[in-house]
Amino acid sequence: MKRTFSILLAIASALWMASCQFPDEKDDTDPIETGTIQLQFDNIAGNQDLQLDSVRYQNSAGEDFTVSILNYYISNIKLIRMDGSVFTVPQDSSYFLIRESNRESQKLTIRNVLTGEYTGVEFTIGVDSLRSVMDPSQPGRKGILDKDSGPTNEEAMYWDWNPGYIFLKMEGSSDSSTTANGKYFYHIGGFGGLTAPTLNNIKTVKLNFPGQKAIVTTSIVSNVLIQANILKIFDGPTQLSIKENPGVMFTPFSKNVADNYAGMFSVKEIKIN
Amino acid sequence: MKKIAGILIVMAVVSCGRKPDNPEPVAPPAKTPTPLQWTKPSYFPDPVYDLSKNPLTVEGVELGKFLFYDGILSRTDNIGCGTCHQQQAAFTHHGHDLSHGVDDLIGTRNAPSVQNMAWSTSFFWDGGVHDMDLVPPVPIQNKVEMDERVSNVIEKLRKTPVAGAAKQVDYPKMFKAAFGSDSITADRMMLALSQFMMTMVSATSRYDYYVRGDASALTSLEQNGLTIFKQKCASCHAGELFTDQKFRNNGLRPNRINDQGRYDITLNENDRLKFKVPSLRNIGLTAPYMHDGRFTNLEQVLDHYANDRPGNKDSIHVSPTLDPLLNVAGQKRGISLTSAEKQSIVAFLKTLNDDDFIKDKRFSDPGVGTSF
Numbered sequence: 061m062k063r064t065f066s067i068l069l070a071i072a073s074a075l076w077m078a079s080c081q082f083p084d085e086k087d088d089t090d091p092i093e094t095g096t097i098q099l100q101f102d103n104i105a106g107n108q109d110l111q112l113d114s115v116r117y118q119n120s121a122g123e124d125f126t127v128s129i130l131n132y133y134i135s136n137i138k139l140i141r142m143d144g145s146v147f148t149v150p151q152d153s154s155y156f157l158i159r160e161s162n163r164e165s166q167k168l169t170i171r172n173v174l175t176g177e178y179t180g181v182e183f184t185i186g187v188d189s190l191r192s193v194m195d196p197s198q199p200g201r202k203g204i205l206d207k208d209s210g211p212t213n214e215e216a217m218y219w220d221w222n223p224g225y226i227f228l229k230m231e232g233s234s235d236s237s238t239t240a241n242g243k244y245f246y247h248i249g250g251f252g253g254l255t256a257p258t259l260n261n262i263k264t265v266k267l268n269f270p271g272q273k274a275i276v277t278t279s280i281v282s283n284v285l286i287q288a289n290i291l292k293i294f295d296g297p298t299q300l301s302i303k304e305n306p307g308v309m310f311t312p313f314s315k316n317v318a319d320n321y322a323g324m325f326s327v328k329e330i331k332i333n
Numbered sequence: 334m335k336k337i338a339g340i341l342i343v344m345a346v347v348s349c350g351r352k353p354d355n356p357e358p359v360a361p362p363a364k365t366p367t368p369l370q371w372t373k374p375s376y377f378p379d380p381v382y383d384l385s386k387n388p389l390t391v392e393g394v395e396l397g398k399f400l401f402y403d404g405i406l407s408r409t410d411n412i413g414c415g416t417c418h419q420q421q422a423a424f425t426h427h428g429h430d431l432s433h434g435v436d437d438l439i440g441t442r443n444a445p446s447v448q449n450m451a452w453s454t455s456f457f458w459d460g461g462v463h464d465m466d467l468v469p470p471v472p473i474q475n476k477v478e479m480d481e482r483v484s485n486v487i488e489k490l491r492k493t494p495v496a497g498a499a500k501q502v503d504y505p506k507m508f509k510a511a512f513g514s515d516s517i518t519a520d521r522m523m524l525a526l527s528q529f530m531m532t533m534v535s536a537t538s539r540y541d542y543y544v545r546g547d548a549s550a551l552t553s554l555e556q557n558g559l560t561i562f563k564q565k566c567a568s569c570h571a572g573e574l575f576t577d578q579k580f581r582n583n584g585l586r587p588n589r590i591n592d593q594g595r596y597d598i599t600l601n602e603n604d605r606l607k608f609k610v611p612s613l614r615n616i617g618l619t620a621p622y623m624h625d626g627r628f629t630n631l632e633q634v635l636d637h638y639a640n641d642r643p644g645n646k647d648s649i650h651v652s653p654t655l656d657p658l659l660n661v662a663g664q665k666r667g668i669s670l671t672s673a674e675k676q677s678i679v680a681f682l683k684t685l686n687d688d689d690f691i692k693d694k695r696f697s698d699p700g701v702g703t704s705f
Contacts, residue, residue, distance in 0.1 A: 196467070197520045208470060208483040208519030216482075220470040222461040222598045254463060258599050312600055 093175045095276040097139065098283040099168040101158045102328070103130055106291050112160055113232075119294035121301045123236035125244065130160040130290065131215050132228040132321075133186050136264075139173065140180035142273065147174050155187065157204045157211050158288075165211070178274040181284065182266045185322065186227030189262070192251040222310060224249050227261060228321055230293060236303040244306040246293070248314045248321070261314060263322040272330045283331040289324050296320030366390035366511055373451070374536040376544055377573050380451035382465050382531060387524045389531060392510040395699075397529025399502060400522060403701040405489050406469075407479035409435045414472065414526075415698055417444040421691050423535070423615030424448055430626025434478035441477075441590050443626035445611060446619055448690065450530045454578045458608045458624045461598045465530060466523045483519050490517050500700045535614050535690040543684070544573070551684055558681025561674050566638075568658060575613035575685070581656045582606040583638070584649035584666070588625055605654050617683040618691065631682055635675045640667030 103110040105117045105127075116124045134156045137149040149170055159165045187205065194201050196208075204211060205225070207218040217226045226249040237244045250259030267286065274282035294300040298316035308314050369389040373380060387393075401418075404411040417432040418424035424447035426432040432444040442458050456462040462471060472478040473486060490504040505515040512521050540559075542550035551559065562570075571577040580595040587593075587606065595604035608624045622628040628637065638659070642648035649659055649666040660666055670678070690696070 206519075208523075209487060210484065213482050213484040216474070220462075220467070220474050221457070221459075223463075223467055253599070256599055256601070258601065310597070310600070 093278055094172045095175050095278050096169060096171050096281045097173050097178070097274060097276050098281060098333075099134075099137070099170065099181065100283055100285045101134070101166045101168070101288060102285060103158075103160050103166075103288045103290060106289065110160060110290060117291065119291060119300070119302070121236075121294065121299055121303075123234055123294075123302045125232050125234035125236070125302060127160070127230060127232040127290065128243075129215075129229055129231040131217060131226075132158050132288075133217070133225060134158055134168065134183050135187055135191075136184040137168075137170065138182040139178045139274075140182065140266075142177045142179055146182075147176075147178070149173070152200060155191070155204050157215070157217065159211070159215065162211075173276050175276050175278060178269070178276065178282075180266065180268040181286075181327075182264060185263045185265060185318075186249065186261065187225040187251065189251040189260075192224055193254055219249060219310065223254070224251050227263075227318070230290065234302045234306070236301070237306040238303060239306045244302045245309075246307075246317055247309045248317050250310060250314065259310065259312070259314065261318040263318055265322060265325050267325060267327050269327050269330055274330050275332060281333045283333055285328040285331070287326055287328045289326070292324035293317065293321045296323045364510070365513065366392045369394060369532075371531060374534070374541070374573075377449075377536065378452060380531075381454050382451045382527065384531070387466070387527055389528050390511060392507070393512070393525050393528040394532055396504075396507045396511040397525040397527070398696070399504075399507065399699055399701055400526050401529055402698045403502065405493075406473055406481060406486050407435055408481040408485075410489075412479050413701070414447070414469070415702065417472075417478070418447045420696055420698075421618075423618040423687070423691055424533070425619040430621045432478070434472075434475070435480045438477035438480075440475075441592060442624050443621065446615060447530060448533055448535045448614060449574055449612060450533065452574050455609065459595050459598045460580060460609050465527045466520075468530075469523055469526050470519075483522075487517055487519055487522065490522070502701060533690075533696055535687040537689040538614065538687040539684040540681075541687075552680070554677055554680045555684050556681075558677035558679070559684075561670075562678050562681050565668050565670065565674075566678070569610045569656075570613050576610045578610065580604060580607040580609055582652065582654040583608075584640075584651070584655055584659050585623060585625075585627070585637070586648075586650035588627065590625065592624065594624065603654060606652055607654060613682060614685050615687055615690065617686045631679045632675065635670060635678060638668045639670040639675065640665060 108115070110127060110130065113126055113128050116126055118124050135154055137154050139147040139149070141147060150172070153170065156168050157165060191200065191205065201207070206212055212218050212225070215229070217229060218224070219226060226247045228248045229246065231243065231245040233242050234244050235242070248261055250261040252258065252260035252262070269284065274284055276282060297319045300317060300320060305313060308317055367390055369391050371384060371389050400406065402413050402415040404413045404416075406413055412434050417426040417434070419427050421427065426444040430443055432440045434440060445458065450465055453465070454463070456465070456468050457471065462468055470483050473481050473483055493504040494501040504517060508517050508521060509515040511525055539550045569577055569579070569581060582605070593605050595607040596602070598604070616631065620629055622631070622634050628634045633642070636642045637648055640647060640649045647666060649655070651660070651666070659668065
């Protein structure tokens with residue numbers, strides 16, 4: 061055991077020394093180069109492209125439903141390089157609100173990405189707790205996170221009564237819904253609580269690029285197409301029934317919905333532009 | 334006109350003659366908001382609200398007052414904060430157990446008083462909000478209260494004055510006076526409302542005169558009531574604000590709404606059926622009582638706590654989170670109170686009515702009124 065440790069130590073120090081030498085030598089001759097990568101989100105229902113309102117889908121419980129609203133936050137994006145190292149997208153450029161009703165919102169353009177070859181992506185569905193408790197007048201709570209102006213407020217993706225972002229919102233109609241107007245609504249949030257620990261539905265997703273690399277150079281922009289299959293919202297660790305749970309908001313049950321939607325993303329393809 | 338031109342020329346000459354390293358502005362300085370000194374009553378604790386991030390100004394408070402009363406904050410343009418928080422009822426919704434908002438939709442809770450907000454550690458019956466600046470969006474965006482988006486309110490404010498409005502209010506001008514530029518933002522709107530609410534301090538009741546040394550301000554019955562109150566009620570309604578700011582289950586049987594109170598915020602089983610202990614200041618003016626307004630007078634409230642409501646064997650509803658103070662082993666549940674003690678307490682509670690507060694023109698509708 062001791063020997064193993066000393067060997068590890070030797071390797072580590074060798075690596076450390078090596079790593080110490082590289083930057084000094086390379087800094088002057090090889091400036092850091094950056095490029096752009098795009099993450100394109102495409103919401104689908106099984107093998108169909110998602111259409112708001114007009115198309116009826118069927119979930120795994122055999123219930124029919126339409127979708128009138130589908131919004132979710134994607135944040136804290138990390139890109140994984142060939143060698144396993146991670147490029148973390150600068151915090152302030154790493155919050156997005158995907159809206160099915162807004163085509164523009166589905167294409168995430170990330171600039172100043174270190175050039176190289178990437179094999180995967182990691183992101184949070186929702187908004188992390190630090191950002192959620194930041195003073196709302198701070199610049200970091202503006203733009204797509206502005207709770208009073210812009211898309212967050214327009215789309216009602218924030219709970220004022222128990223302050224915090226709604227991570228994912230899906231609404232629509234279903235013959236199986238037991239609400240008075242036949243609608244169902246899933247508003248899932250909960251960052252862990254401000255004054256005491258409470259519901260934490262922050263989910264992190266890690267996706268490997270299938271058999272392909274995303275190349276980032278100063279001139280090549282890779283477009284990673286990520287599909288979000290909304291049928292998975294009903295069909296994951298828990299089978300979500302509209303009849304049994306036509307409305308889920310800030311309740312313990314919301315954890316099940318979050319666990320389900322954490323599994324709805326997959327990388328379809330990468331296009332090089 | 335000539336005179337002004339002359340003065341300007343003189344000023345220009347004077348300023349030109351000055352040393353370049355110490356330039357004086359030629360134009361008169363822009364009018365800056367007038368600072369407003371805020372002082373707390375000496376026997377109150379320090380305020381919780383951080384004034385350093387939002388110093389009060391005369392113009393800021395004035396803007397806050399207009400916003401507080403203006404129905405423009407609602408989808409229908411006719412429900413303002415002042416609708417459910419009426420001054421003559423110490424800023425509660427007089428005559429309503431559950432408040433009604435846009436389109437006469439009914440809420441689920443009794444509108445709490447807007448007073449002494451500067452000392453509040455949390456807001457609303459469930460304490461979901463912890464900062465006064467975050468309070469206004471809650472009723473504005475609530476579907477049964479004002480049902481409006483804050484972003485839309487901002488748009489509407491920017492378009493004032495509105496032709497044909499009962500009272501012409503020029504919000505760009507008021508924002509400029511309060512903040513130095515006419516930019517209307519949600520942050521500024523909330524700051525102005527907080528400034529106004531900071532000034533809404535109730536500390537001039539007969540009880541306050543008594544505390545300040547006027548022994549004759551309370552009758553002997555009222556003084557006796559104060560003594561009993563301190564023994565039997567002040568563990569929760571503590572201090573000069575008459576609340577310990579905690580959340581407690583006071584044994585009310587859930588009604589059809591089945592409001593779970595603080596639990597809805599924390600999802601902690603220990604918080605089921607707990608509601609914030611309200612201040613008792615102006616309690617004589619704020620009927621009906623409790624989070625759902627179920628009791629119409631103070632006698633009923635005391636009957637509940639004493640666990641002798643007429644017709645009920647045991648009016649204190651037993652549940653796992655029932656406050657231990659109302660469930661002492663070996664005793665009848667509730668607080669033991671004789672009818673004479675109840676009378677004294679009610680007499681004392683009414684000395685907390687603050688007539689100056691409910692008549693103070695500084696807090697009154699400036700004419701954009703929406704209280705009905």
